[in-house]
Amino acid sequence: MRIALFVTCMNDLLYPDTGIATVRILERLGHRVDFPQAQTCCGQMHLNSGYQQLAVPLVENFVRTFEPYDAVVAPSGSCVAMARDNYPRLVPDAAGVAARTYELSELLVDVLGVTDVGARFPHRVTYHPTCHGLRMLRLGDKPLRLLRAVEGIELLELGGAEECCGFGGTFALKNADVSGAMLADKCRNIADTEADYVAAVDNSCLTHIGGGLTRQKARARHIHYAEVLAS
């Protein structure tokens, strides 16, 4: 099976460790991963901000770049949701590659049939199921099943887990006050768990949550769950 990594523009620039972790996990399981250099961005920011026409060429680039692969994996729930929910509507012939694009836990659990990736992470971790993972991709407990199999981990339940963190892309800027109020509630729930780390499937939400945590000098730090699984 030819697996390609779609690292996402945000991970490429800000969180390369998440991309590296994704590669390490898959290689540890014996798979070869390609990184097509032509990839850029999934177009989500443009589409969701009201610039559909600007998103279309980015979608076309994605489709062209990843068409040859059997599976595309991305460590980002929202980018995968973008592909699956919107690509077929935006670009003709995108349906195939959109359907073969998987969030990391989908590839591991559904396609490769693995829940134990042989990781060890002796820390207290709470898990925030992001909106795209939860309600668009319907990941269910797949990321949690992977995390539960990690050696030494102590998973702590997060209160109000299914509530949006208040990120919402440009929402965080356009509706800064409401976004800040939602973030405050999310950070309080995380603090209540007394975890060392909050993990999620999306670095976009984690940037927002993590920014709130460090601003408040909270104990918990944010980490992409791929990095937990790669450890």
Next chain:
Amino acid sequence: MNPLASGVPFPRAAKVALGDPQLRTNLRRATHTIRDRRAHAVGELPDWEALRTTAAAIKDDVLRRLPELLERFEERATAAGATVHWARDAAEACEIVSRIVRGTGETSAVKVKSMATQEIGLNEALERDGIAAFETDLAELIVQLAHDTPSHILVPAIHYNRAEIRDIFVREMPADADLTDDPAALAEAARSHLRRRFLSAKVGISGANFAIADTGTLVVVESEGNGRMCLTLPDTLVSVVGIEKILPTFADLEVFMQVLPRSSTGERMNPYTSTWTGVTPGDGPSDVHVVLLDNGRSTTLADEVGRQTLRCIRCSACLNVCPVYERAGGHAYGSVYPGPIGAILSPQLTGIGENASLPFASTLCGACYDVCPVKINIPEVLVHLRDQAPHSPAERAAMSVAAWLMRSPKRFAAAERLAQLGTGPLAAALGRRTVSRLPWPGSKWTDARDAPLPAAESFRDWWKHRDQTAGPQGHTHPVEETP
């Protein structure tokens, strides 16, 4: 004030609500209570998803042949003794209702809670014509007594707690000076206040939850029974009904009577359902009018993506799960339709220009779509409307540049390198990869949270450098094909 557009942008109005801790506590408690009750009532039904699909399909069928069904409704209702009027917009609808009431010689009317009459600003229009309209729904009465506007579709006074309601009653109903804030006492005070109104009322005004094309029947679903008093005691009854309220046959009600109460109040069945078809001699009003209201609905219907909004049955489930509504409250939406449904309905009814901030009043978290009993894909419509909304020149320019960079992998990689070069020294000086203060517009981000800086090496660069060390095959690790 336009009942569908206050003119105040959402972020500004929301800020006011966020600064009121009592309001936030009231909203949080109320929305979470109804939310949990809904989840429980819905969870009892093994065929919930099938019911949603059916409800959506019935509504879609209605929208496909709306003119035909409306004409059938008119014909059947007229045959049963009702008078059917057509109103293109709010002004026309108000004028029709006012004319009917003035024709009776009365100067007051009792009202059952109705979103359609709020949408057209009927109470204010009647007042200008010297007619007093008395709200009889308990929550609507509270709002009217408080000289306030509703902030929720189902619970218009959701922003008040019991103590605040007691104060409003004491202020506006002087006879009840020793009233406590016990819910039963409050309800009793309202009941005796309303009873006097009902017994003297000659004109009733209502909306309708459904209008049945095949029989010409109107249906009102409610909890308190006050609506039924309005519908049966007066001689003249005027109902203002949005044209999308049509159902083809009486049998279709079966589906909606399951999904509506569970979605709105979290009850298996609502306490009172009233149906009436024209006039029945010796029983109920002898002069029955139906005003079929367009007011922007035809335009909404013509939009391929936005059309699904007209499936809405105003259950308010989407308001109760919305994290933005929970914090900002209903008034922030500046329309009688608040919450997620308001964010898509109001701009479509008024035209995007008058409600340009509403499609952005959402994180697109999708909770509204999940609970909607008629499966309106609210996030999809929000994004669709964002495309039509006016953008600031600065934002448009930034987005165009970003898209131009991202269209080409070469330009994108170069831009990444530039960003690293630009911020690298800063990160080195700070000794960390976060900053707590960015210049505008980044300050909107750093007001509430730290911002990350680019990593010293991008993934792209890591991969290249790794490829070199890995030799010509490009991969150091053993490769196995999976079955």
